[in-house]
Amino acid sequence: MLIWQQWQEKSTSSLEAARILLENRRPVEAASRAYYATYQMVTGVLIKLKQEPRSEFGNWSHHETVEMYRTHICKKADLGYKEKTALLKLLSSFRYLLKTRYEADYGLEKNIDMHGSQALWRDANRIIKLLGNLIKRGVL
Numbered sequence: 001m002l003i004w005q006q007w008q009e010k011s012t013s014s015l016e017a018a019r020i021l022l023e024n025r026r027p028v029e030a031a032s033r034a035y036y037a038t039y040q041m042v043t044g045v046l047i048k049l050k051q052e053p054r055s056e057f058g059n060w061s062h063h064e065t066v067e068m069y070r071t072h073i074c075k076k077a078d079l080g081y082k083e084k085t086a087l088l089k090l091l092s093s094f095r096y097l098l099k100t101r102y103e104a105d106y107g108l109e110k111n112i113d114m115h116g117s118q119a120l121w122r123d124a125n126r127i128i129k130l131l132g133n134l135i136k137r138g139v140l
Contacts, residue, residue, distance in 0.1 A: 001058035007044025008135075011037045011128055018121050027117035028104045034117070034124040035101035038094055041128045042069050045140055049073070062098055069094055073131075079139060086130055093123035 002010075014037035021030035043059050046068055053059045060068060074087040097120055104112055134140040 004044040004048035007040050011041035027114045028112050031100050031117045031120050032104040034120045035097040038124045038127050090127045
């Protein structure tokens with residue numbers, strides 16, 4: 001099973017891959033990688049917070065991860081109001097990243113264009129940076 005830092009490294013790599021895909025005008029693939037960058041960062045934070053993933057996989061399902069972001073990260077007791085509000089504002093972005101990843105990976109890609117994929121990358125970057133900053137500050 002991966003440790004939280006390894007999940008964080010995967011997240012950084014996936015976000016960079018999404019950026020490269022955008023530069024090469026591959027919005028569908030970039031949308032999928034942007035979601036995975038977020039998923040990987042959130043998975044790492046959950047493991048850092050001592051949450052136990054399914055032993056056979058070392059992670060949670062995608063929908064479980066979004067729900068756990070809401071319950072275990074956004075509502076973490078020792079977070080301040082400002083941090084909780086910022087995390088909760090990004091919850092809808094995380095959900096939308098997941099929805100779009102399904103479209104990208106399973107064939108409903110006609111709705112994914114460069115503009116939308118760039119917005120997804122920005123949202124993923126915001127979530128990842130916020131979580132990273134909270135880790136650096138010792139809040140997560």
